[in-house]
Amino acid sequence: AQSVTQPDIHITVSEGASLELRCNYSYGATPYLFWYVQSPGQGLQLLLKYFSGDTLVQGIKGFEAEFKRSQSSFNLRKPSVHWSDAAEYFCAVGSLNTGGFKTIFGAGTRLFVKA
Amino acid sequence: NAGVMQNPRHLVRRRGQEARLRCSPMKGHSHVYWYRQLPEEGLKFMVYLQKENIIDESGMPKERFSAEFPKEGPSILRIQQVVRGDSAAYFCASSPTEETQYFGPGTRLLVL
Numbered sequence: 001a002q003s004v005t006q007p008d009i010h011i012t013v014s015e016g017a018s019l020e021l022r023c024n025y026s027y028g029a030t031p032y033l034f035w036y037v038q039s040p041g042q043g044l045q046l047l048l049k050y051f052s053g054d055t056l057v058q059g060i061k062g063f064e065a066e067f068k069r070s071q072s073s074f075n076l077r078k079p080s081v082h083w084s085d086a087a088e089y090f091c092a093v094g095s096l097n098t099g100g101f102k103t104i105f106g107a108g109t110r111l112f113v114k115a
Numbered sequence: 116n117a118g119v120m121q122n123p124r125h126l127v128r129r130r131g132q133e134a135r136l137r138c139s140p141m142k143g144h145s146h147v148y149w150y151r152q153l154p155e156e157g158l159k160f161m162v163y164l165q166k167e168n169i170i171d172e173s174g175m176p177k178e179r180f181s182a183e184f185p186k187e188g189p190s191i192l193r194i195q196q197v198v199r200g201d202s203a204a205y206f207c208a209s210s211p212t213e214e215t216q217y218f219g220p221g222t223r224l225l226v227l
Contacts, residue, residue, distance in 0.1 A: 032214055036218075041223075042220060042221075043119075043121075043206055043218040043219050043220040043221050044158070044206065044208075044218040045218070046215065046216075046217070046218075049214075049215060051214065090157055090158070094214060096214070100146075100163050100170040100171050101146075101163070101210075101214055102160060102163070102171065103148075103160065103216065104160070105150075105157040105158040105159075106157055107156060107157045108156075108157050
């Protein structure tokens with residue numbers, strides 16, 4: 001069965017510092033991988049996705065993520081965090097099967113940015 | 116192209132009443148997904164629909180919950196005889212090709 005683990009419930013970084021949010025997944029084949037961001041009271045916005053090809057994926061707002069099959073990971077990174085990046089981040093894994101496409105979300109990592 | 120629209124954004128119901136949540140997908144999207152988010156948790160899949168068809172409802176409770184996506188009009192998630200445990204944020208997502216989902220702003224349901 002598919003599963004997604006985000007080991008860090010919350011992370012605090014200083015503005016301007018680098019950021020890495022961890023995501024590990026469990027899935028038998030090559031999965032579809034996503035990172036979403038959710039601001040308070042809002043819906044989810046897609047940051048980036050990986051389906052195949054280059055394992056380093058560029059997204060919006062300066063984010064990138066790297067798919068590492070050997071580690072079953074898809075960590076999200078940003079070289080310099082801005083105060084507006086404070087939000088909740090969700091990693092998700094998707095699979096396509098006879099019942100259609102199903103997406104499983106991690107529990108999320110809340111990012112706090114300090115001045 | 117307008118994004119996914121959900122209404123109402125906030126809904127208050129008393130125990131035993133019905134809650135009806137609406138989702139208008141993005142233009143050209145024929146796949147609709149409903150998710151529930153409890154406080155401090157991630158999104159849990161409820162149901163996946165295409166026009167006039169329920170494709171996968173494995174995440175939806177067997178009783179009191181139903182969903183539809185008619186040929187015309189928005190997708191509807193209906194919760195009958197609501198209980199306090201139904202209080203949550205309900206998100207709809209639409210997709211043109213199944214894989215990439217675009218989320219609406221959600222409906223926050225509060226059951227008193």
